[in-house]
Amino acid sequence: xxxTAAGPSAxxxxxxxxxxxxxxxxxxxxxxxxxxxxxxxxxVAAWRxxxxxVSLGWQMEANWTDPLLFFIYSxxxxxxxxxxxxxxxxxxxxxxxxxxLAFVVVGTAxxxxxxxxxxxxxxSILDDRERYRMLKYIYVSPNDFLTxxxxxxxxxxxxxxxxxxxxxxxxxxxxxxxxxxxxxxWPLLVLVMILGTVAIVAVGVLIGAVCLQTRQESWSYPxxxxxxxxxxxxxxxPLSVLPSxxxxxxxxxxxxxxxxxxxxxxxxxxASGVGGAGSLWTSWVGSVSPxxxxxVVALLATxxxxxxxxxxxxxxxxxxAKDRGLLDRTTGS
Amino acid sequence: MSAFVYRPTASPQDAAAWTRRQAFLxxxxxxxxxxxxxxxxxxxxxxxxxFEVLLPFLSTSAFVFVYRALAAPAxxxxxxxxGGAMTAFWINVIxxxxxxxYWERSQGNLELYFAAPIDIMAILFGMALGGMVMSTTRAVAxxxxxxxxxxxxFQITQWALxxxxxxxxxxxxxxxxxxxxxxxxxxxxxxxxxxxxxxxPIYFVSGLNFPVGRLGLxxxxxxxxxxxxxxxxxxxxxxxxxxxxxxxxxxxxxxxxxxxxxxxxxxxLARxxxxxxxxxxxxxxxxxxxxx
Amino acid sequence: MPTSPGxxxxxxxxxxxxxxxxxxxxxxxxxxxxxxAPGEFFGLLGPNGAGKTTLIKILTTxxxxxxxxxxIFGFDVADDVKRIRRxxxxxxxxxxxxxxxxxxxxxxxxxxxxxxxxxxxxxxRVDELIEAVxxxxxxxxxxxxxxxxxxxxxxxxxxxxxxxxILFLDEPTLGLDxxxxxxxxxxxxxxxxxxxxxxxxxxxxxMAEADELCDRIAIVDHGRILAIGxxxxxxxxxxxxxxxxxxxxRLDGGIAALARLPGVVSAAPAADAESDxxxxxxxxxxxxxxxxxxxxxxxxxxxxxSHILALRKSEPSLEDVFVELVGRGFDDVDGPGPGTPxxxxxEGEHD
Numbered sequence: 001x002x003x004t005a006a007g008p009s010a011x012x013x014x015x016x017x018x019x020x021x022x023x024x025x026x027x028x029x030x031x032x033x034x035x036x037x038x039x040x041x042x043x044v045a046a047w048r049x050x051x052x053x054v055s056l057g058w059q060m061e062a063n064w065t066d067p068l069l070f071f072i073y074s075x076x077x078x079x080x081x082x083x084x085x086x087x088x089x090x091x092x093x094x095x096x097x098x099x100x101l102a103f104v105v106v107g108t109a110x111x112x113x114x115x116x117x118x119x120x121x122x123x124s125i126l127d128d129r130e131r132y133r134m135l136k137y138i139y140v141s142p143n144d145f146l147t148x149x150x151x152x153x154x155x156x157x158x159x160x161x162x163x164x165x166x167x168x169x170x171x172x173x174x175x176x177x178x179x180x181x182x183x184x185x186w187p188l189l190v191l192v193m194i195l196g197t198v199a200i201v202a203v204g205v206l207i208g209a210v211c212l213q214t215r216q217e218s219w220s221y222p223x224x225x226x227x228x229x230x231x232x233x234x235x236x237x238p239l240s241v242l243p244s245x246x247x248x249x250x251x252x253x254x255x256x257x258x259x260x261x262x263x264x265x266x267x268x269x270x271a272s273g274v275g276g277a278g279s280l281w282t283s284w285v286g287s288v289s290p291x292x293x294x295x296v297v298a299l300l301a302t303x304x305x306x307x308x309x310x311x312x313x314x315x316x317x318x319x320x321a322k323d324r325g326l327l328d329r330t331t332g333s
Numbered sequence: 334m335s336a337f338v339y340r341p342t343a344s345p346q347d348a349a350a351w352t353r354r355q356a357f358l359x360x361x362x363x364x365x366x367x368x369x370x371x372x373x374x375x376x377x378x379x380x381x382x383x384f385e386v387l388l389p390f391l392s393t394s395a396f397v398f399v400y401r402a403l404a405a406p407a408x409x410x411x412x413x414x415x416g417g418a419m420t421a422f423w424i425n426v427i428x429x430x431x432x433x434x435y436w437e438r439s440q441g442n443l444e445l446y447f448a449a450p451i452d453i454m455a456i457l458f459g460m461a462l463g464g465m466v467m468s469t470t471r472a473v474a475x476x477x478x479x480x481x482x483x484x485x486x487f488q489i490t491q492w493a494l495x496x497x498x499x500x501x502x503x504x505x506x507x508x509x510x511x512x513x514x515x516x517x518x519x520x521x522x523x524x525x526x527x528x529x530x531x532x533x534p535i536y537f538v539s540g541l542n543f544p545v546g547r548l549g550l551x552x553x554x555x556x557x558x559x560x561x562x563x564x565x566x567x568x569x570x571x572x573x574x575x576x577x578x579x580x581x582x583x584x585x586x587x588x589x590x591x592x593x594x595x596x597x598x599x600x601x602l603a604r605x606x607x608x609x610x611x612x613x614x615x616x617x618x619x620x621x622x623x624x625x
Numbered sequence: 626m627p628t629s630p631g632x633x634x635x636x637x638x639x640x641x642x643x644x645x646x647x648x649x650x651x652x653x654x655x656x657x658x659x660x661x662a663p664g665e666f667f668g669l670l671g672p673n674g675a676g677k678t679t680l681i682k683i684l685t686t687x688x689x690x691x692x693x694x695x696x697i698f699g700f701d702v703a704d705d706v707k708r709i710r711r712x713x714x715x716x717x718x719x720x721x722x723x724x725x726x727x728x729x730x731x732x733x734x735x736x737x738x739x740x741x742x743x744x745x746x747x748x749x750r751v752d753e754l755i756e757a758v759x760x761x762x763x764x765x766x767x768x769x770x771x772x773x774x775x776x777x778x779x780x781x782x783x784x785x786x787x788x789x790x791i792l793f794l795d796e797p798t799l800g801l802d803x804x805x806x807x808x809x810x811x812x813x814x815x816x817x818x819x820x821x822x823x824x825x826x827x828x829x830x831x832m833a834e835a836d837e838l839c840d841r842i843a844i845v846d847h848g849r850i851l852a853i854g855x856x857x858x859x860x861x862x863x864x865x866x867x868x869x870x871x872x873x874x875r876l877d878g879g880i881a882a883l884a885r886l887p888g889v890v891s892a893a894p895a896a897d898a899e900s901d902x903x904x905x906x907x908x909x910x911x912x913x914x915x916x917x918x919x920x921x922x923x924x925x926x927x928x929x930x931s932h933i934l935a936l937r938k939s940e941p942s943l944e945d946v947f948v949e950l951v952g953r954g955f956d957d958v959d960g961p962g963p964g965t966p967x968x969x970x971x972e973g974e975h976d
Contacts, residue, residue, distance in 0.1 A: 073530060080533035085399065088543050092403040100402075131439050214380050220428055223532075224384045227392025236395065237402040325770075336757035337819035338788065339750055344631065345663075345698040345790040349708035351741075356707075359741030366738025369731065370724040377726055441722040445783075448685055449739040450710040615689045618644060618682075 041142055049143035053151025057124070061155040078112030078163040079170055085236050086175055102177045103263075103271050107235040109167035110262055114229070114255060116160020117200035119222035120153025121208035126219055128152075129327070136328035146205070146314060153204060157197070179267070188292055189265035192299060196258030199303035202310040203229070203255075209310070209317035212326060229255055234273030239280070247280040254306050257299035264295055351450070363455035364462060371429075371463020385421075385467055386474045393417030393475055396542045397483055408576040409543070411487065412569055414479040416541040419502070419565050421471035426506050427531045429464040430457060431513035438518070438619075453607050457514055461507045488575040494585060495571040501592035502564025508599025509560055515606040519613060539565060546581030556582055560595055563588045632699030634791055634824040635661035635684060640693035642679050642848075653679040655848035656693070661841075663698070663790075664821055668839035669828040670943060676848040677828035678717075681795045684826065685715045697791060713791045716784035718777065718799025725769030729779050730755065732768050733786065740787035754782045758812055774805030781809055785816060791824040792816075798834060810838060832943040844947055851950045856943065863941040863949045866890055867916045872935035873907045873926065880909055886925050888918020906934060 062070060085104040089097060129135040139145050171177040207225055211218045232242065232250035239247045239256070250256045251274065260274050272289030275281045282288060290298070321327050342348040351359075375381060396413045434457075437443040446456050479485065489495055513531075520527070538555045539545060539562035545552040546566070555562035567588035570580055582588070613619070642654040654676045661667045669677045682688035683695055686706045695702045697709045723732045730751055737747035755764050760782065763775050771779065777797065784792060794813065798806035817823045829835050835842050836856045843853045852859055876883070883892040895908040913919060916938075926933060 073526060076530050077533045080537040084533065084537045084542060087537075087547065088396070088399060089403065091543050091547055092400065092405045092409070097403075104399075130436075210380070214378060218380070218384070220424060221384045223424075224388035224392070227395070228388040231391045231395040231398070237399050241398045241402045336750075336753040337785065337816045340788065341820060345712045346631075348712045348790055349698070349700065349705075351711060355741060359739075362738040362741060362744070365744070366735045369735050369738075370727050373731065374724070374726040441720060444687055445722055445736070446739070447687060448710060448713075448715055449736075450707055450741070451739050612689075615687065618688050 046144060046147055050147050050151040053148045054154045057152040057155035061159055074159050074163050075166045078109055078167040082108040082167055082171065098176055099271055101175065102267065104236045105171035105175055105177050106263060106267060107259060109164050109171060110259055111230065111235050112163040112167060113160045114200050115226045116156045117197065118204045118207060118226050120156035121149050121204040122211045122222045124149050124152035125208050125211045139327050145318065149208060150201060153201065183268055185265040188261065191296060192258060192261030192265060195299045195303050199254035199258060199306055202307040205310040205314050209314040212317045212321045229253065234259055238271060238273050238276050240276045240278040244280055252302060254299055254303040257295055257302060260290065261295045261299055264292060359450060360452050360455040363451040364459040367456045367459025368463035371460065372466055375467055381467060386471050389471060390475050390478055393479060408573045408578055410483050411485045411573055413542050414476060414485050415569055415572060416565060418472040418476045419561060420541065421468040422503060422506055423561050425464040425468040426510035427528050430460055430510035431517055432528055433460050434514045434518045447611065453611065454511060454604060457511050461510065487572050489572055490574050491571055494589065495568060498564060498567045498585060498589050498592065501589060501596060502560055505560035505592050505595040505599055508596050508603055511603030512599055512606055515603060515610040518610050535561065538562065544578065544580045560592065563591050631663065633660050634663045634665065634698055635659060635826060637695040638693055640683060640690045640695050642683060643691045653848055657850055659843065659850065661824060661826065663824055666817060666825045666838055666840045668835040668842040669845050670835045670842050671845035672830055675845040677845055678795055681793050681828055685713060685793050686710060712789055713793065714784040714787055714789040715793040715795065716780050716797050718796035720780045723768050725767060728765050728767055730764045733779065733782055736783050737786045750786060754785055758782055774801050777801055777809060781812060794825060794827045796829055798831065810834065836943055844950060846951055859943065859946045860941045863945050867913045868939040869911045869913065869919065870895055870937045870939055871909055871911055871933060873931040874934055876907045876931050877929050882929065883911065883922065886922055888914050888921055890914055
C-alpha cells in the first residue's frame, strides 16, 4: 500500500482515517474490512460450533476401528462391570436375592453413562492439548471454549448411552431383571434424563477444569472421580448401607437423584437407592422412598448447584491456565 | 573446547565396538534415566495423591459396602481390599506402560529412543519402575487404610511365599505390559481405545472382588493366562490362610510356579515382539508417524 | 570429493523408499546414490517433499529402505543398527520432544543416560555443554517454558552428548529467528572443528545456510539427487565465469583497455549505474575467466591511474542452480511453469 504525502486537494490518505471509524476500516483502501465481524456471533454461530464439535468428537470416537470391534469395545466395559456385581451376589446369596440383583444390574448399567459423561470433557482437553496440540487454536477461535468441549464430549456420552442400553438389555434377557414396558413413567424418564445429563456433564466439566491445570497423567482422573462417586450415589447398594455422613453427602449428589429417578421411572417396583430401612432419608422424612416430585426437585436443586459451580470453576481454571501459559503446553513423564 | 570432546576414540569402528558389559550398563542407566521423569513428575505435581490414592480408596470401599449389604463373611471384605490394592499396579501397567509408547510417538520421543543405542525394553522398565512409586503408594494406602477402617484381619503364615508371589506378580504384570506396549506401537489409535477393554473386563475375569475359582472354566483360563488373576488368588490364599472359603484354585506354591512361567514367557515374548514390531515400524515408517 | 582412508561416512547405493499410503503409494526416494567422506560437512538441499527427511531417517536407522543399501562408516543401516546408534546422533528442527516437567539440565541428563554415560559423568557433561553453548541461565528452567530458539539449543546439546562421529541435522534452524539460527550454525561449526573426522549431514531448504556451512551439497528433488558438488562447483554450472562489478573514479583508455587484459572475458558499463552530478565515477561489469585474474586487473587499473571505489562479486545463488536444473524455484508449484525449459536431469553429471 503506497503512502504518499497528500496536499489539501489530494485524495484521502488511506492510512490516516481513524481506524475506529467504520468508514476508515470499511473503505476500499483498507480492503473493505467489515467491522461487524468483531461482534459476538450469537447463538446461531454457537450452535454451529457446538454441532461441529459434536461431529468432530464422533469422528474421533468412532472411526478408529471396524463396527464390530467398536460395538464390543462399547459394550464390554459396562457388561463386565455388571457381571462383577452379579458374581459377587451369586457367591454370597446363591441367586436368592433377585430384587437386589436387579438393583445392582440397573445401577452398573447406568453408571456406564455417568462414566462416559464425566470422562468426555476431561479427555477432550487432554486429547486436544497433548495428542493433537489443537487446544490453543480452538481457544483463540471465536467459538466459546466450553461449548466446544461440551460438543466434543457428546460423542463419548453417546457411546456410553449405547453401552447402558445394551447392558440393561443383557440384564433383562440373561440376568433375570424384570422389566415391564407398560409400567414405565416416560415423562419422568425423559425429564430425569435431561436434568441428569446436564449434571453428569457438569461433573465432567469440573474434572476438565482440573485437567486444564494438571499433567498428562490426569487421564485416570475421571476413573478416580467416577469411582468415588460410585461409593456415595447408591449405584450398587442402597445409601442405607453407608454411615450417616456418607449418606448425607450422597443425597447432596445429583447422580444419586438421577439414579433414583431412573429406577423410579423404569423399575417402579424395584428397591429405592435413597430410602429404605436404616436410611437417613427414612429417618428424616418418614417415608420408605422419595416420591416423583421430590426426586425431580432434588435432582434440579443438586444438579443446578453442581452446574453453576462447575461453570464458575471452569472459567476460573481457564483464566488460570491462560495466566500461566498452560493451554499450549505438553506435559508428560 | 573440551566440552565438545568427550572420551575420544581413534575411529568410529572403535567407538561402535561396545563390550557386552558396556551395552548392559547402558541399558541399566537407561532404566534409571527413564524412571527419573516419572518420579520427578510425581514429586513436582502432587494432585495424584488425591486422584490416585484417596479416590481409588473410595472406589474400593464401594465394593466393601456391597459385601456388607449382603452380610458376606469378613474374608470377602479382605478380598476386595487386596483386589483394590492390586488394581493400582494393573492401572499402572495399562496406562503408564502399554499406552506409553503410543504417547511417546505422539510427542516425538519414540524416534529418539530408537535412535539411541539402547534396548527399548530398558525404556519400558524405566517407565515401570518410575510408575511403581505411585502405584505402590496407592496400593499401600488402600491396604492400610481399608484394613483399619473396615477391620480386615489377615492370617498370614507364609510371609516369604507371600512376598515372593507379590514380586512375581509384579514381574509378570510388567512383562505383560511390555507385550501390550509392543502391540500398541503397531496398532496405534485402536490400541489406545482398547485400553478401556483392559479395565472392567480384566477385573471380572481376574476375580478382583471375589475368588476367581468361582468363575469355573473362565477362572481356570484366567489363572493360566492373567498375572493379576493368579497372583491375586495366591495372595488371598496366603493372606487369609484360615478362611473357610472354597477357592477352587491351585495351591499358592503351584500358582507361584505359574507366575514364574508367565514372567519368563512374557518377558521373552515382549523382547521378541518389540524387536519384530520395531522392524515392522521401521519398514512401514511408523516410528514417527502421528495421528495413527 | 575429499578422499580418506577407511570406510565412507555415508554410502548409499540405489536407495529407494516407497510409502504405501492411500490413495496411492508415494515414492519418497527414487534411487539415491551418495558418498560422503569422513570429515565432510555435507548438505542436502531441496524443497519440501524432496525426500531429505526420508533419507535422513533411513541413515539414522529409523526407517528401512524399500530397496538399495546404505552404510554409515561401513555399518549397514538395516543390519548394524546398534553400532550405528552408538556413533551417531540427530537433531531435527521443530523438535518438541522431551518432558515438560523436567528442567533443561534434567532432561539432558536423562538423555545422557540413554547413551551410557555414567551418572556423574552425565551431569558434568551436561553442565559443560550447557556452558559451552551459553545456555547457563536456562539450565534450571522447565522445558515447557523454553522459547523455540532455546528449545532448539537444548535439542542441539542433546545431539552432542554422546560425542557422535556423525551428526545428522534435519533442518535444525527451522522456525528460529536470525540470531538463534546463527548461534546454532556457529555451534555446529565449532563442534565439528573440535575433532577432525567428524562428519555432519545437514538437510535444509535455506540456500544461504547450505552455502555457508557445507563443503559439498546435493540438490534433491522428487526423491532424486539432481546434482552434487561444492557450492562453487554447483554455481559454476550456471555461471562458469567470475563476474565483478567495479566502481572506479576514472578509467583512462576506456573500457576497451580493460577488456584486453589477460583473463578478462568481457567488460561493459554496468546497466544499473547511478549518475551523480557531483562525482564522476565509472561503473562497469567485468567478466573474468576465473577469480585469479582479478589481481591482474587491479594491478592494471593502478597502472592506468584508476582508483577502485567499490568492488563486488556477482554470483548466482543455489536457487539459480536449482532453477537451472529443474526449471522452477523452491517456492513454485510442482512441475515446470509455462515457457520454462524442460527440467534437466543431471544424475549422470554427479561429481
